[in-house]
Amino acid sequence: METVIFVLMAAVSIAAALGLLLSKNAIYAALFLILNFGTVAVFYLLLNAPFLAAVQVSVYAGAIMVLFVFVIMLLGAERLQTEDSHGQSWQRPLAVGLGIVLVALTAIVLLGVVAPVAVAATPVDSSPMAIGLALFGPYLFPFEVVSILLLVAMIGAVVLTREK
Amino acid sequence: MEATAFVVLSAILFTIGVLGVLIRKNAILIFMSVELMLNSANLAFVAFAHRWGQLDGQLFVFFVMTVAAAEVAVGLALIVTIFRTKRSTDVDDLSQLKG
Numbered sequence: 001m002e003t004v005i006f007v008l009m010a011a012v013s014i015a016a017a018l019g020l021l022l023s024k025n026a027i028y029a030a031l032f033l034i035l036n037f038g039t040v041a042v043f044y045l046l047l048n049a050p051f052l053a054a055v056q057v058s059v060y061a062g063a064i065m066v067l068f069v070f071v072i073m074l075l076g077a078e079r080l081q082t083e084d085s086h087g088q089s090w091q092r093p094l095a096v097g098l099g100i101v102l103v104a105l106t107a108i109v110l111l112g113v114v115a116p117v118a119v120a121a122t123p124v125d126s127s128p129m130a131i132g133l134a135l136f137g138p139y140l141f142p143f144e145v146v147s148i149l150l151l152v153a154m155i156g157a158v159v160l161t162r163e164k
Numbered sequence: 165m166e167a168t169a170f171v172v173l174s175a176i177l178f179t180i181g182v183l184g185v186l187i188r189k190n191a192i193l194i195f196m197s198v199e200l201m202l203n204s205a206n207l208a209f210v211a212f213a214h215r216w217g218q219l220d221g222q223l224f225v226f227f228v229m230t231v232a233a234a235e236v237a238v239g240l241a242l243i244v245t246i247f248r249t250k251r252s253t254d255v256d257d258l259s260q261l262k263g
Contacts, residue, residue, distance in 0.1 A: 006169060006170075010169075010173050013173065013177065014173075014176060014177070014180070017176075017177050017180040017181070017200060018180060020180075020184060020193075020196060020197070020200060021180055021183055021184050021187070021188075021197075026190060026192055026193060029193055029196060030196065033196050033199065033200065036177075036200065036203070037203065040203055040206070040207055043170060043173075043207055043210070044207075044210055047170065047210045047211060047213075047214040048214055049210050049213070049214070049222050049225075051222075052210060052222055052225055052226075055226070055229065056229075059229055059233065060199075060203065060229065060232075063233070064199070064232065064233060064236050067236055067237070067240060068192065068195070068196060068236070068240070071192065071240045071243065071244060072192055074244070075192075075243075075244065075247050075253065091186075091187075092187055095183055095186035095187050096183065096187075098186075099179045099180075099182055099183045099186070100179075102179050102182060103175050103176055103178075103179040106175035106178070106179070107172050107175055110168070110171045110172065110175065111168060111172070124213070124214075124217045124218060124219050125219075126219060126222060130219060131219065131222065131223065131226075134219055134220075134223055135223060135226070139223050142227055146227055146230045146231075149230065149231070149234050150230060150233070150234055152234070153233070153234030153235075153237045153238050154237065156237070156238045156241065157237040157238055157240075157241040160238070160241035160242060160244075160245050161241045161244055161245060
């Protein structure tokens with residue numbers, strides 16, 4: 001059952017990513033990316049991370065992508081210009097070839113690392129409470145640093161977009 | 165479900181994100197490809213966290229999500245500012261530094 005869900009969702013996920021890569025309309029690309037984020041949320045559920053799945057849907061597919069769609073519509077940039085107007089013709093095939101090399105190498109390395117070890121993974125308690133206790137316990141300092149990072153990003157966005 | 169499958173899927177999604185950054189010329193689409201790469205890294209984090217029965221990988225995903233949110237806020241502000249001056253989001257039009 002889990003395998004069936006994984007295979008179906010993986011197909012949808014890769015198709016959505018390719019849709020992002022190839023679509024001519026920026027709004028369609030954004031919608032494909034939202035679909036991809038949704039499938040990743042399903043993977044989080046399969047991987048015993050229900051709270052992360054909820055955060056993935058609300059923060060990534062919700063907040064971040066709303067920002068993207070908002071900016072695309074604000075700029076009226078949904079129709080992309082003909083993208084082949086300039087740039088070398090050899091760049092695109094080279095990018096595809098190097099990309100395939102990259103995925104092959106990553107898969108080889110990861111398969112070599114992951115496959116031989118066989119440890120019985122005990123399911124960990126990943127409830128919101130356990131995550132909250134870890135965030136405010138051993139991870140308190142990174143948590144505070146991240147709050148400063150968000151403040152800086154907020155001030156930066158306000159300063160950058162202010163009308164002179 | 166074997167963690168290897170998730171990690172290979174994450175590698176495939178990451179590669180598609182890299183291709184998006186290399187091929188597309190619209191700054192907004194490049195940003196979305198970067199989001200795809202961050203997301204595939206998150207998937208690998210959660211897969212390994214599940215594999216080793218530890219929570220730390222899931223916590224790192226939170227921090228990655230925060231960095232992604234900050235990056236999007238500043239990046240989209242930059243794109244809006246560039247669009248105001250250049251009337252374009254094509255990265256090839258931003259060639260003032262070329263000698």
